Amino acid sequence: MTTKKDLLPIELFKGEGIKILDQSLLPREKTRVFLKDTESVIKAIQSLQLRGAPLIGIAGICGLAIGSSEYGTEKQALEKVAKKIIGSRPTANELGLLITEALQKCLELTPRKRNQFLWNFAEKKLELQKQNDLKIAKLGATLSGITGGVLTHCNTGPLATGGNGTALAIIQECWQQGNIDRCYATETRPLLQGARLTMWELEQMGIPATLLPDTAAASLISSGLISAVITGADRIAINGDTANKIGTYGLAVLANRHNIPFYIAAPTTTIDKFCSTGKDIPIEHRDSSEVGGFRKERWTTKKIDAYNPAFDVTPGDLITAIITEHEILKPPYQQPITKVTEHNLYGEKDDV
Ligand code: MRU
Secondary structure, eight states: OOOGGGGOOEEEETTTEEEEEOTTSTTTOOOEEEEOSHHHHHHHHHTTSSOSHHHHHHHHHHHHHHHHHHSOSSHHHHHHHHHHHHTTOSSOHHHHHHHHHHHHHHHTSOHHHHHHHHHHHHHHHHHHHHHHHHHHHHHHTTSTTOOEEEEEOSOOSHHHHSSSOSHHHHHHHHHHTTSEEEEEEEOOTTTTIIIIIIHHHHHHHTOOEEEEOGGGHHHHHHTTOEEEEEEOOSEEOTTSOEEEETTHHHHHHHHHHTTOOEEEEOOGGGBOTTOSSGGGSOOOBOOGGGTSEETTEEOSSSSOOOOOBSEEEEOGGGOSEEEOSSOEEOSSOHHHHHHHHTTSSTTOOOOO
């Protein structure tokens, strides 16, 4: 019997390291791993042992804190570690945003205070993410028309944020309010976050769930069983163009074709004010081996070439609304997105 605690993806041991749930092995093996050097944190992020944009942002700050014990708290050492961690996965906005913010703020302090500051800062961001998840869920559930069956993609639950999640938290709230009766989850090839993680989370939440191959999405939506598609995001440009797990764009096109809403749920930390459109968003391309097999299993004959982008960009004009912790943004997005980023964390006083 698994409990809510089993879904906890990260635990902070300030001054020592982090304990993570190895998401690459779920749901078959529930292995917790203690990471106490930056290299292991980077490897965990790259191998998706730790994943989801908000979670890797928080883990990234922890990596910097760990690095400050390993390599010292002088500016040059910290900048080097920060750069390395930020480079480990290019698309998720939180990784760069939160590490940059942590670095800037800790450099305002004397070197001997920096390690402690970084740990406190990571803890604070994790707490903030938990609160933001709750706000996103409540706000999202106020949208009318999310009834019957909803479709989601990839994984946006507790495993992806350290809190209740984003899109999946809205789905949970809608279910608790009695508005939906089933969540459909795409398997999310090639790394199967939907099949392995979302289905497992839905099971813990007690929400009736149906898994589908990614290729069945058009058939499902055209059957009329889906009232809305709700996904998360990895990076949102100022004009609303949104990068999320590969396959998201296709779902948005389908939703549009079949006249159902397509929603993005994300904290404002996912907005990149330096990206004016989706063309500015860096897209991670991953190794061909992920398409030619899974874990140790290979189904291609030899080392093949594969097209394996981890994310795609959905144009803002296909997105019915973006649910943030502050408000629900509606198109055209330029003005509301610019405004909502003003609430943002930069400039906030940190008494950590
Ligand atoms: O490659 P992943 O598993 O890290 O991709 C995650 C996603 O695409 C999520 O939808 C996104 O990070 C939002 S998580 C709340």
